[in-house]
Amino acid sequence: xxxxxxxxxxxxxxxxxxxxxxxxxxxxxxxxxxxxxxxxxxxxxxxxxxxxxxxxxxxxxxxxxxxxxxxxxxxxxxxxxxxxxxxxxxxxxxxxxxxxxxxxxxxxxxxxxxxxxxxxxxxxxxxxxxxxxxxxxxxxxxxxxxxxxxxxxxxxxxxxxxxxxxxxxxxxxxxxxxxxxxxxxxxxxxxxxxxxxxxxxxxxxxxxxxxxxxxxxxxxxxxxxxxxxxxxxxxxxxxxxxxxxxxxxxxxxxxxxxxxxxxxxxxxxxxxxxxxxxxxxxxxxxxxxxxxxxxxxxxxxxxxxxxxxxxxxxxxx
Amino acid sequence: xxxxxxxxxxxxxxxxxxxxxxxxxxxxxxxxxxxxxxxxxxxxxxxxxxxxxxxxxxxxxxxxxxxxxxxxxxxxxxxxxxxxxxxxxxxxxxxxxxxxxxxxxxxxxxxxxxxxxx
Amino acid sequence: xxxxxxxxxxxxxxxxxxxxxxxxxxxxxxxxxxxxxxxxxxxxxxxxxxxxxxxxxxxxxxxxxxxxxxxxxxxxxxxxxxxxxxxxxxxxxxxxxxxxxxxx
Amino acid sequence: xxxxxxxxxxxxxxxxxxxxxxxxxxxxxxxxxxxxxxxxxxxxxxxxxxxxxxxxxxxxxxxxxxxxxxxxxxxxxxxxxxxxxxxxxxxx
Numbered sequence: 158x159x160x161x162x163x164x165x166x167x168x169x170x171x172x173x174x175x176x177x178x179x180x181x182x183x184x185x186x187x188x189x190x191x192x193x194x195x196x197x198x199x200x201x202x203x204x205x206x207x208x209x210x211x212x213x214x215x216x217x218x219x220x221x222x223x224x225x226x227x228x229x230x231x232x233x234x235x236x237x238x239x240x241x242x243x244x245x246x247x248x249x250x251x252x253x254x255x256x257x258x259x260x261x262x263x264x265x266x267x268x269x270x271x272x273x274x275x276x277x278x279x280x281x282x283x284x285x286x287x288x289x290x291x292x293x294x295x296x297x298x299x300x301x302x303x304x305x306x307x308x309x310x311x312x313x314x315x316x317x318x319x320x321x322x323x324x325x326x327x328x329x330x331x332x333x334x335x336x337x338x339x340x341x342x343x344x345x346x347x348x349x350x351x352x353x354x355x356x357x358x359x360x361x362x363x364x365x366x367x368x369x370x371x372x373x374x375x376x377x378x379x380x381x382x383x384x385x386x387x388x389x390x391x392x393x394x395x396x397x398x399x400x401x402x403x404x405x406x407x408x409x410x411x412x413x414x415x416x417x418x419x420x421x422x423x424x425x426x427x428x429x430x431x432x433x434x435x436x437x438x439x440x441x442x443x444x445x446x447x448x449x450x451x452x453x454x455x456x457x458x459x460x461x462x463x464x465x466x467x468x469x470x471x472x473x474x
Numbered sequence: 475x476x477x478x479x480x481x482x483x484x485x486x487x488x489x490x491x492x493x494x495x496x497x498x499x500x501x502x503x504x505x506x507x508x509x510x511x512x513x514x515x516x517x518x519x520x521x522x523x524x525x526x527x528x529x530x531x532x533x534x535x536x537x538x539x540x541x542x543x544x545x546x547x548x549x550x551x552x553x554x555x556x557x558x559x560x561x562x563x564x565x566x567x568x569x570x571x572x573x574x575x576x577x578x579x580x581x582x583x584x585x586x587x588x589x590x591x592x
Numbered sequence: 593x594x595x596x597x598x599x600x601x602x603x604x605x606x607x608x609x610x611x612x613x614x615x616x617x618x619x620x621x622x623x624x625x626x627x628x629x630x631x632x633x634x635x636x637x638x639x640x641x642x643x644x645x646x647x648x649x650x651x652x653x654x655x656x657x658x659x660x661x662x663x664x665x666x667x668x669x670x671x672x673x674x675x676x677x678x679x680x681x682x683x684x685x686x687x688x689x690x691x692x693x694x695x696x
Numbered sequence: 697x698x699x700x701x702x703x704x705x706x707x708x709x710x711x712x713x714x715x716x717x718x719x720x721x722x723x724x725x726x727x728x729x730x731x732x733x734x735x736x737x738x739x740x741x742x743x744x745x746x747x748x749x750x751x752x753x754x755x756x757x758x759x760x761x762x763x764x765x766x767x768x769x770x771x772x773x774x775x776x777x778x779x780x781x782x783x784x785x786x787x788x
Binding site for chain 3: 697698700701704705707708711712714715721723724726727728730731734735737738741742745753754756757760761763764767768771774
């Protein structure tokens with residue numbers, strides 16, 4: 158089914174249809190991840206692949222137009238190249254271990270240690286969270302920094318001049334009474350759900366990345382109904398910038414504090430008398446940092462895109 | 475036959491990857507190229523996740539009643555990769571918007587024409 | 593008692609599946625957008641409710657039940673809303689088309 | 697029973713997808729995507745019970761949320777472009 162969707166994306170010329178299919182594709186791959194036992198990944202993919210990325214593409218399309226031109230000149234060559242590469246890769250797969258076998262090399266190196274020891278060393282049930290936040294804390298720190306940098310990049314490309322625009326997107330939403338009221342009812346539970354995901358990440362699927370995206374989704378929903386300007390009065394972009402940096406700094410400072418307490422950078426065991434409690438505190442705080450950064454960057458990116466859009470409307474009128 | 479049954483996940487990955495690759499090299503539209511890039515990315519995610527699956531295993535959340543877990547390590551890697559992926563996608567789309575502003579089009583061929591003519 | 597609950601949930605699940613199938617058939621076969629939307633919108637709420645109720649009976653009293661109720665509430669809120677918005681958009685679009693036609 | 701439901705759901709998802717490919721108007725595609733999303737929510741819930749680990753309903757909840765948001769976003773987009781077009785034609 159995934160493959161069918163992908164083919165559909167290739168064939169479709171109307172870019173909106175492409176975006177719709179991308180959404181379906183995201184849902185499908187997320188379901189696949191659930192089947193493969195990767196619930197945390199499915200969580201993230203559902204929020205990102207099926208929610209945020211089609212949204213951003215739509216906003217882009219609103220600015221650049223939706224029709225694609227026919228372009229057949231290089232197709233034959235491209236098809237050849239793709240077929241050859243694909244054939245080579247398939248030959249390569251014959252050397253790969255069998256699907257689902259427990260003896261594959263990937264399962265014999267460090268993973269058993271994580272599965273057997275993390276319960277005793279970190280003390281939280283969700284192994285993914287403990288690997289993410291504790292064993293590979295350095296890595297995750299890097300990822301958060303990457304997201305922060307991407308946020309800065311988008312900001313510098315689409316710098317939003319704080320000119321008070323009189324034509325916000327919200328004009329169209331005034332007569333959508335049903336939609337407005339329903340979304341007003343729904344937004345608080347969404348934000349609450351985000352917080353639940355944030356703090357429940359130790360025990361079930363969830364964590365900072367997912368919670369950040371959900372929180373951003375709630376604010377984006379609000380923005381879509383009430384316009385960028387109104388939303389900026391609630392969460393201004395200056396606050397967002399500070400928050401994005403604050404998340405990264407929070408993460409880093411946890412590392413520094415553990416160094417000051419005599420451990421290594423990001424070694425949470427020294428944060429409290431009992432190493433397990435220390436790990437708990439450390440993971441909670443850095444997940445919070447991750448969540449804040451992700452949410453702030455996502456909303457920031459959305460503001461940038463939507464702000465461009467309302468500026469363009471003004472330019473046209 | 476056993477080979478078919480035991481390696482089909484890799485073939486799905488290869489097929490998806492090639493579709494994404496095809497979109498990136500053959501299509502002139504920049505937004506569509508980004509979609510293709512996303513498909514390519516997802517195929518890599520699927521490769522990792524399916525490598526982490528163990529038959530009869532369950533999701534890696536500790537529970538007394540379960541003894542076999544799937545490998546949590548690929549999950550961690552892909553989790554962060556997805557979020558980084560959306561960040562880069564956003565950056566790419568922002569670039570597309572700027573290109574559209576500067577050139578008035580997002581078709582690769584037209585952009586090249588304009589570059590050559592001036 | 594347990595048998596009765598199992599039977600009841602099975603019946604609910606079956607009925608829900610049947611309704612969903614009819615809805616999808618309608619979406620696939622009906623001639624124009626608005627009637628397709630009708631097929632989807634009408635079956636969606638009832639079928640979803642039936643299915644989730646069947647699952648609730650299986651779940652028994654637990655956190656799972658609470659989550660199922662949350663999902664049910666959420667779908668009950670959003671599904672008619674999005675149908676409404678979609679129908680409105682289609683209607684406007686068609687009106688727009690005909691207006692444009694008259695102008696030409 | 698659960699297996700039957702799962703099978704039906706997958707079948708329905710396939711049907712929605714056909715509509716998504718074929719859909720003559722863009723609204724048909726939106727409808728298909730919406731239907732697809734709702735069915736995915738149900739599928740995840742049912743699968744959770746089928747595999748005996750029903751704790752993962754959070755994911756289903758998130759799917760429902762995302763489905764709603766994307767449908768609303770698309771419709772808002774249409775309104776926006778339509779208004780822009782109307783503005784343009786009024787200028788001309």
